Amino acid sequence: MRSAIVIVGYGNVGHHLFMALQVSTKMEIFVLSNRKNHQHLLNSESVHWIDKSNLPDTPPRFCFLTVRDDQIKKTAESLPENWKKESTIVHCSGVLPFDYLKQVCPHFALFYPLNSFSKEIPFEWRDVPVFIDSSREVDKSQLITLAEKFGAKAVENNDHTREQLHVAAVMVNNFSNHWFRIAAEFLKEKDIPFDHLLPLIRTTVSKLDYEPAAKAQTGPATRGDVNTLNKHLKMISNEEIRELYKKMSASINPSIKDKLT
Amino acid sequence: MRSAIVIVGYGNVGHHLFMALQVSTKMEIFVLSNRKNHQHLLNSESVHWIDKSNLPDTPPRFCFLTVRDDQIKKTAESLPENWKKESTIVHCSGVLPFDYLKQVCPHFALFYPLNSFSKEIPFEWRDVPVFIDSSREVDKSQLITLAEKFGAKAVENNDHTREQLHVAAVMVNNFSNHWFRIAAEFLKEKDIPFDHLLPLIRTTVSKLDYEPAAKAQTGPATRGDVNTLNKHLKMISNEEIRELYKKMSASINPSIKDKLT
Numbered sequence: 001m002r003s004a005i006v007i008v009g010y011g012n013v014g015h016h017l018f019m020a021l022q023v024s025t026k027m028e029i030f031v032l033s034n035r036k037n038h039q040h041l042l043n044s045e046s047v048h049w050i051d052k053s054n055l056p057d058t059p060p061r062f063c064f065l066t067v068r069d070d071q072i073k074k075t076a077e078s079l080p081e082n083w084k085k086e087s088t089i090v091h092c093s094g095v096l097p098f099d100y101l102k103q104v105c106p107h108f109a110l111f112y113p114l115n116s117f118s119k120e121i122p123f124e125w126r127d128v129p130v131f132i133d134s135s136r137e138v139d140k141s142q143l144i145t146l147a148e149k150f151g152a153k154a155v156e157n158n159d160h161t162r163e164q165l166h167v168a169a170v171m172v173n174n175f176s177n178h179w180f181r182i183a184a185e186f187l188k189e190k191d192i193p194f195d196h197l198l199p200l201i202r203t204t205v206s207k208l209d210y211e212p213a214a215k216a217q218t219g220p221a222t223r224g225d226v227n228t229l230n231k232h233l234k235m236i237s238n239e240e241i242r243e244l245y246k247k248m249s250a251s252i253n254p255s256i257k258d259k260l261t
Numbered sequence: 262m263r264s265a266i267v268i269v270g271y272g273n274v275g276h277h278l279f280m281a282l283q284v285s286t287k288m289e290i291f292v293l294s295n296r297k298n299h300q301h302l303l304n305s306e307s308v309h310w311i312d313k314s315n316l317p318d319t320p321p322r323f324c325f326l327t328v329r330d331d332q333i334k335k336t337a338e339s340l341p342e343n344w345k346k347e348s349t350i351v352h353c354s355g356v357l358p359f360d361y362l363k364q365v366c367p368h369f370a371l372f373y374p375l376n377s378f379s380k381e382i383p384f385e386w387r388d389v390p391v392f393i394d395s396s397r398e399v400d401k402s403q404l405i406t407l408a409e410k411f412g413a414k415a416v417e418n419n420d421h422t423r424e425q426l427h428v429a430a431v432m433v434n435n436f437s438n439h440w441f442r443i444a445a446e447f448l449k450e451k452d453i454p455f456d457h458l459l460p461l462i463r464t465t466v467s468k469l470d471y472e473p474a475a476k477a478q479t480g481p482a483t484r485g486d487v488n489t490l491n492k493h494l495k496m497i498s499n500e501e502i503r504e505l506y507k508k509m510s511a512s513i514n515p516s517i518k519d520k521l522t
Contacts, residue, residue, distance in 0.1 A: 126460075180432075
C-alpha cells in the first residue's frame, strides 16, 4: 500500500479536510467513521470508508483526528498499537495544547484550520490560517506543504496565540451569526424577507478591509440616539432579546446605559 | 438654472448619496452644509458648496435631508419658503414615517437606503434596497429612476416593514460589528493580528447565501461544550465582556445557561 492518510471522524472539519486532501495529495485517503451517518455524501465522493473491522494493514503516514475535543484522547488511545507507534497522530483542535497526545504516541502533531465549517456548504481554503506544530520537524514540513497545496496559509503554532484566537473567533463568528439568526427570526414573524439585509451585512464585513471595527461603527447607539433605541426596545417582544439588545447598545456606548427603558 | 438637487447635511449618507448622484444624474447638485467640516474632501470632488447666504434662486427639484433624525423637522422648517412650497423635500430616515414632513411642505418623500455608510470607505450601491415613498406619484417615479440608475434596488416603502428592518439592521450590522471590535481589542492587548480572523468572518457571511443563520451556527455553545466556554470565560479579564459572552452563549444554547462560571 502506498503512503496513506486516515481521517478519523467525518463531521464538518473531517469532510472539508477530506475534500481538500483529495485534490491536493497523491496519498491514499481513508475515512474511519460510521458511514451510515453519511449516506447522503456517498454518491458524490470517492471516500474509502473504513471501520474497526477493515483497517489498512500498514500504519498511515498521518492520522487526522477530526472528532470533538472531548473525544480526541479516547479516540487516539483506541487506534491500533502499530498506528500509535508509527503514524503521526494529528489533532485539529483550536484549544488543546499541540502536545496533547504526547502520552499516547511518540509522533503527534497539530493541524488547526481557523475557520467555520459546514458540511453542506462549499469551503474556500484560500488564505485560511492553519496552525501547525509537531513533535518532529519532518512532520511539520509535510503538514505545511499539505496546507499550502490547498491554498491555506500555514502558520507556525504558538499554543497561547491559538487559544486567544479561538476566543476571538467565537466572538466574531458565533456571536455575529447569532445576531443574524435573531434578526432573521424577528423578521420572519412579520413575514419580511431577511434578504433585504444581505448587502448591509456584506458592507459591514468589507469595511474591515479599510479601518478598525471600532472606527467603522455606526447606528443609533453610537450616535447616542436614545429615542430610536427605546423605540426599537418597544418593538422587540422577546424579553431575552430585549435584554441582549440593551446590553449590546450600552456596551457600544456606555453613556446611554441608564437611558434605555 | 437647470433642474437641481440639493443635499442638506454632508455626513456619511450625504457623502455617498452625492457620489452616486454625481455620476448618475444630469441635474446640478448642491450641498448645503458647513464646508469647513469637510475640507479634506474638497480636492477630490466637485462639490457645489452652498450655505444660507448663497442659496440657488430657483427651488431645487429635490431637497434631500441627510441630517440626523432628530434634526430633520427643524432643518426642513428652516428652508426658504419658496423651496418648501415648490421643491420635494425628501428625508432619508429608517425609522420616521414617510409622511413625517407633511405639516411642513406639500411635496414630501422618503428615500431610505438600508445600509451602513462611512465617508472614508468606498460604497457599493449595487442591490442595496432603497425604500421609496412620496406624496406625489411623479416624485416616486423619479426617485425610483434615480436609485436604479446607480444600481440600487428600489423598494416600495411600507412604513411598518421599514421600521422592523431597521431594528434587524441594528442587530446584524451594529451588534456584529461590535463583536468584531471586542475581538480586535481582546487580541490587540496580546499583540495578536486580527487579520487571522478575516477569512473566518467572510465564511460566516458567505454561509448566509446557502442556509439560514440558525442552521449554519457552529462553535462551543452550539455543541454544548461547557469546558471550552468556561475556559474562554477565564481568559477574558474584562467583566462586562465576560457577562456579554455568557449571555450570548446562553442565548445560542439555553441548556448551558446554569453551567457557565
